Amino acid sequence: LSAIRAPRGSALSARSWQTEAPLRMLLNNLDPEVAEHPQELVVYGGSGRAARSHDALRAIVRTLLRLADDETLLVQSGKPVGVFRTHEGAPRVLIANSLLVPAWASWSEFRRLEAAGLTMFGQMTAGSWIYIGTQGILQGTYQTFCAAGERHFGSPDLSGRTILTAGLGGMGGAQPLAATMAGAAILCVDVDQRSIDRRLATRYVDEQAGTLDDALARVRAAAAARRPLSVALRGNAADVFPELVARGERFDLVTDQTAAHDPLTGYVPAEVPFEEAAGLRARDPQRYLELASQSIVAHVRAMCDFVRMGCYVFDYGNNLRGEARAGGLEEAFSYPGFVPAYIRPLFCRGIGPFRWAALSGDPADIAVIDRALRALFPDDVLLQRWLAMAPGKVAFQGLPARICWLGYGDRVKAGLAINELVRVGEVSAPVVIGRDHLDSGSVASPYRETEAMQDGSDAIADWPILNALLNTAAGATWVSVHHGGGVGIGNSIHAGMVVLADGTADAAARLERVLTADPGTGVMRHADAGYEEALDAARAGGLDLPSAPL
Amino acid sequence: LSAIRAPRGSALSARSWQTEAPLRMLLNNLDPEVAEHPQELVVYGGSGRAARSHDALRAIVRTLLRLADDETLLVQSGKPVGVFRTHEGAPRVLIANSLLVPAWASWSEFRRLEAAGLTMFGQMTAGSWIYIGTQGILQGTYQTFCAAGERHFGSPDLSGRTILTAGLGGMGGAQPLAATMAGAAILCVDVDQRSIDRRLATRYVDEQAGTLDDALARVRAAAAARRPLSVALRGNAADVFPELVARGERFDLVTDQTAAHDPLTGYVPAEVPFEEAAGLRARDPQRYLELASQSIVAHVRAMCDFVRMGCYVFDYGNNLRGEARAGGLEEAFSYPGFVPAYIRPLFCRGIGPFRWAALSGDPADIAVIDRALRALFPDDVLLQRWLAMAPGKVAFQGLPARICWLGYGDRVKAGLAINELVRVGEVSAPVVIGRDHLDSGSVASPYRETEAMQDGSDAIADWPILNALLNTAAGATWVSVHHGGGVGIGNSIHAGMVVLADGTADAAARLERVLTADPGTGVMRHADAGYEEALDAARAGGLDLPSAPL
Ligand SMILES: NC(=O)c1ccc[n+]([C@@H]2O[C@H](COP(=O)([O-])OP(=O)(O)OC[C@H]3O[C@@H](n4cnc5c(N)ncnc54)[C@H](O)[C@@H]3O)[C@@H](O)[C@H]2O)c1
Ligand SMILES: NC(=O)c1ccc[n+]([C@@H]2O[C@H](COP(=O)([O-])OP(=O)(O)OC[C@H]3O[C@@H](n4cnc5c(N)ncnc54)[C@H](O)[C@@H]3O)[C@@H](O)[C@H]2O)c1
Numbered sequence A, B: 001l002s003a004i005r006a007p008r009g010s011a012l013s014a015r016s017w018q019t020e021a022p023l024r025m026l027l028n029n030l031d032p033e034v035a036e037h038p039q040e041l042v043v044y045g046g047s048g049r050a051a052r053s054h055d056a057l058r059a060i061v062r063t064l065l066r067l068a069d070d071e072t073l074l075v076q077s078g079k080p081v082g083v084f085r086t087h088e089g090a091p092r093v094l095i096a097n098s099l100l101v102p103a104w105a106s107w108s109e110f111r112r113l114e115a116a117g118l119t120m121f122g123q124m125t126a127g128s129w130i131y132i133g134t135q136g137i138l139q140g141t142y143q144t145f146c147a148a149g150e151r152h153f154g155s156p157d158l159s160g161r162t163i164l165t166a167g168l169g170g171m172g173g174a175q176p177l178a179a180t181m182a183g184a185a186i187l188c189v190d191v192d193q194r195s196i197d198r199r200l201a202t203r204y205v206d207e208q209a210g211t212l213d214d215a216l217a218r219v220r221a222a223a224a225a226r227r228p229l230s231v232a233l234r235g236n237a238a239d240v241f242p243e244l245v246a247r248g249e250r251f252d253l254v255t256d257q258t259a260a261h262d263p264l265t266g267y268v269p270a271e272v273p274f275e276e277a278a279g280l281r282a283r284d285p286q287r288y289l290e291l292a293s294q295s296i297v298a299h300v301r302a303m304c305d306f307v308r309m310g311c312y313v314f315d316y317g318n319n320l321r322g323e324a325r326a327g328g329l330e331e332a333f334s335y336p337g338f339v340p341a342y343i344r345p346l347f348c349r350g351i352g353p354f355r356w357a358a359l360s361g362d363p364a365d366i367a368v369i370d371r372a373l374r375a376l377f378p379d380d381v382l383l384q385r386w387l388a389m390a391p392g393k394v395a396f397q398g399l400p401a402r403i404c405w406l407g408y409g410d411r412v413k414a415g416l417a418i419n420e421l422v423r424v425g426e427v428s429a430p431v432v433i434g435r436d437h438l439d440s441g442s443v444a445s446p447y448r449e450t451e452a453m454q455d456g457s458d459a460i461a462d463w464p465i466l467n468a469l470l471n472t473a474a475g476a477t478w479v480s481v482h483h484g485g486g487v488g489i490g491n492s493i494h495a496g497m498v499v500l501a502d503g504t505a506d507a508a509a510r511l512e513r514v515l516t517a518d519p520g521t522g523v524m525r526h527a528d529a530g531y532e533e534a535l536d537a538a539r540a541g542g543l544d545l546p547s548a549p550l
Helices: A017-029 A054-066 A107-115 A135-153 A172-181 A193-201 A212-224 A237-246 A274-283 A285-308 A320-326 A330-334 A338-348 A363-376 A381-393 A410-424 A462-474 A505-528 A532-541 B017-029 B054-066 B107-115 B135-153 B174-181 B193-201 B212-224 B237-246 B274-283 B285-308 B320-326 B330-334 B338-348 B363-376 B381-393 B410-424 B462-474 B505-528 B532-541
Strands: A042-044 A071-076 A079-085 A093-097 A162-166 A185-190 A207-209 A229-234 A354-358 A401-403 A431-435 A478-483 A493-501 B042-044 B071-076 B079-085 B093-097 B162-166 B185-190 B207-209 B229-234 B354-358 B401-403 B431-435 B478-483 B493-501
Touching: A017 A054, A017 A493, A054 A071, A054 A079, A071 B462, A071 B505, A079 B462, A079 B505, A093 B462, A135 A172, A135 A338, A135 A381, A135 A401, A162 A172, A162 A212, A162 A237, A172 A185, A172 A193, A172 A229, A172 A381, A185 A212, A185 A237, A193 A207, A193 A229, A207 A212, A212 A229, A212 A237, A237 A285, A274 A285, A285 A320, A285 A330, A320 A330, A338 A505, A338 A532, A354 A363, A354 A410, A363 A381, A363 A401, A363 A410, A410 A431, A410 A493, A410 A505, A431 A505, A462 A478, A462 A493, A462 A505, A462 B071, A462 B079, A462 B093, A462 B462, A462 B478, A478 B462, A493 A505, A505 A532, A505 B071, A505 B079, B017 B054, B017 B493, B054 B071, B054 B079, B135 B174, B135 B338, B135 B381, B135 B401, B162 B174, B162 B212, B162 B237, B174 B185, B174 B229, B174 B381, B185 B212, B185 B237, B193 B207, B193 B229, B207 B212, B212 B229, B212 B237, B237 B285, B274 B285, B285 B320, B285 B330, B320 B330, B338 B505, B338 B532, B354 B363, B354 B410, B363 B381, B363 B401, B363 B410, B410 B431, B410 B493, B410 B505, B431 B505, B462 B478, B462 B493, B462 B505, B493 B505, B505 B532
Parallel strands: A071 A093, A093 A478, A162 A185, A185 A229, A207 A229, B071 B093, B093 B478, B162 B185, B185 B229, B207 B229
Antiparallel strands: A071 A079, A354 A401, A354 A431, A431 A493, A478 A493, B071 B079, B354 B401, B354 B431, B431 B493, B478 B493
16 A cells, blocks of 8 residues: 555545445545655654554455445544445444543553554544645635634734734644735745745745835835735844834734644744754753753743733744743733634634535636535635635645634534535535534534633533534544643543535435534534633524523 | 333333433433442442433423424533534433542542532443343353353353352342353352342352352262252451362362452451451451451462463452452462453453343343344354343343443444344334443553453554544544542543444434444553454454554
8 A cells, every 4th residue: 555545536435435435534544745754654743643553444445445324434543344234324434542540641652552563543634534735724824814803803814913922833834824825915034944944835835025124115015005915034033033022013913823832843042043943942951942942932922012012922832931921921822822812703603624525636626616605605705715716726635625723503504515416516525514613512622622721611621521422423434532632641631523525415404414513512612611702603504502501 | 210220121201212211221220129229329239320300300401301303401410511512423411420630530529519519420321321131240240251162161151160259249249140150060159148148039050058068069069960069158368268279179160259349348367257257346456357358368378379280270350459459469460350350351352331222121022032132143152042041040030131242343243233123113113222431442441351462552542542532433422531449539531432222223223333443442442552362353344443553
């Protein structure tokens, strides 16, 4: 099994689309265009795998090829362990990945069991066969910027708005393109010219400025003209951010995506010339960490100054605030994390990273759906802008796919519309519809998605289990429960689902149930925590929540 | 809601039996005959609750009364949080109790969240509405003794065999009756006359002997005559066991159920007269613990001597061996725990604590089923003996119910037979069929059910999650996932299911699927761990296990 690629076209390898769909999506996760290390079956996110071993992969494929439409395959941490008779309305595949009894849920025990061949790290969409490449992080960043715009300025359209950030690495490098797609003018500081060059080459960042004055002039001019623009500046954030404060330069949004969660390898201290950082790190890590801590303190002090200057500042999940507080800066937590600030209000309405993939392999199928959804949601500014620009800016990886954050009510509308397009033949083969595990009702993760819930329920893990059980009951095509995705072993429990749109009436009924129930659990979970936005969404959507004050 | 009692008879309060069944079983769990502290909604097992609060209980009842047959109610730690449209073949209730993100899975965090009203301890069958009173522990003990007989003497019939044990407390008190039901002559040592009196009063123990000589004479005579007999002796095990060794008195089986897991309150040191134990415990706990440790060492040293004398000795899950080793006895672990020794071989064949309850409330319904199952399994010696004696020895608590350990293949046979009895009217109203979470495929619990798995997979928790997802897919009537049952928060993950037998063809189809799949996951889990018994059972039962060497 080398150079894996999912089958394309409308001819079946498996016995029906119900089983062809998971087969193609499993193989697609391991397509070299999609997976980071396909030979090791690693899809993304550290060691997130699609199958436990090459043997297990072959056994899953063989089983899916013969599976009947009233049977269900059980996958235990990437290995196929059983086939049982269920019924046609039940899922075809049920997956449990990386789960440990809590008192044993450490990386060391996990690695021991992994080495013994007993488990596998599934991350979120790696082991549940619905990863679609880097489009996800781009759209997530776009969504975050737009949500900030909506919250602070009443519109997701950031035209005329300015953003300051740092870090153009693997994930942070999505910021300039996400910002310009949202209409903004953004200044991106990175200390490493290679990170800047990579983003210039793929056109994720528009231009590089030679000096801070030059960079500021370009950003200000673009914002004044309401022209989207991304400008990279080589520099150290711990120097540049305080300098901007000293000059009194305001930005509408300020954030940071240096890899400060790991200060030794991910954060370069300002006192050390970039060229000497690697040497010092190797020679004297203790000294390196001291200097990094000092720089992080200066960096976050400037972020806090921006707060006082009236900018909207947020932490982007890299623990920069935590490092600064550890370094002695008391006020470090005076600005919020991105989840409570911007993502949670979306979760309250069941909005999250919805996505679909064309099993045909034909990009035209995605184009047809893009157009149909733009027609279906004419008033969704954010969706309109995203779907207008994504086709030009996002290269497909593996099977053509699209991500688009949609909420309770809209997901079922979109799903039924897609199924109808398959039915009438405008889309050439069935489509799968799924989402990330990082979603409204499907994750318990106190360091990220459920950080600082207003009722203190961050660590309650009943919710993702109920989500998985309900998606199974509602008839999703495959359902998964994982542990440790995003924030590591011990720190999260989360669930996934994918449902097939093959144009049949049966699929329409399943889509209706699953795409109502699945985001519905997100509204439910946030309503139970007392969020007014969720209670409003529940009322508006007619949700049936027996204990909620509706 | 005081003095709760489930409705009886064949008239519906809810809209169908699908919803009447969980309603009656929830209320039955809180019947004062069944529950330990019904006012606090505590059913059994410390603080194992059926609902989070009286408000939550009322809301569950209200919701079940109106729930339609294509809807599913979600219960989050004893509180009803949502109703979603699923379909007629899906479960009516999905339950997740006490689950925490692993790194937060401690008693202290759990109690904090419980006090904040956000969670509830569900134990195993308390929060999943299928507790049936003390019949469970009696039958589990009977099953363990019989399994030991089968393993060591080739027959579950212990007629003519002798057993030595200690501890006649809440759980240990089931030993004398379980032993006599299995045919054995048993000597039970307890230091507390009140524990003995309680068991004499309920006829769980037949007689008390005044001296060790007297006790031995009675036990030996009964065994010689192949007459079942239980004899209590007041004494301290740490004195009596070594004395028996010194006298060269052999027993076929030797075990112990003093509450040694908590030596300060559960184990009385030999050096302290019983009447003074409470005083010393209060005055000088440190001294008490030293003396208890010395006694436990003497007690276990005698157990090890029994091993050398050719007796079959096993630990009954009270950590007596661990305390002895902590006290310095190196050889303490020279005899096995009861799960790896006797229960696991049953789990390999999908055998576990299967049970059913008559929703009619009519004991005659259980009698009809008892007779039918005896006719159905004429060669199952253990079942024959149990079902012959249980009606006379076991008083029903709440709705009449029966527990009987059955395995893969037999469960589906029994379920279909029961459904047929309902269909033809020999049983007067529908019956629910379920099981404990302590079962073959439904629990990960490294200190108990999955201790010392031969492949080292004790802590892998994918299995109970797959079990719950599959039971949901197969169409059980309600399905539950819990955390912390049996061995406490952090130490277990487990799943439950209950399925309705209402005599319809639809119920027959669901029973067929669920009662095949559910024990099937147990055979699967043990086959995956490499147990030969499980691989044999999989071959014999025609299980479809894609990765197993079948
Ligand atoms: N919680 C979330 O959902 C989420 C989402 C995206 C990113 N993140 C976090 O964002 C961070 C970035 O992730 P990544 O994959 O892009 O990391 P990366 O290591 O690929 O990139 C980090 C970049 O920061 C630059 N950098 C380091 N120190 C600097 C300094 N002092 N000044 C200017 N630039 C500096 C580096 O040159 C590099 O280009 C991580 O901490 C990640 O965990 C979190
Ligand atoms: N793992 C399992 O599945 C499982 C099943 C059943 C019981 N257990 C364990 O068995 C133990 C007993 O449970 P219980 O509910 O009956 O406890 P309990 O506290 O109700 O009863 C303990 C009894 O032991 C007697 N006792 C204490 N020290 C003694 C001594 N030195 N000599 C003689 N008698 C002595 C007490 O008088 C009392 O009657 C517990 O440790 C429990 O955890 C485990």
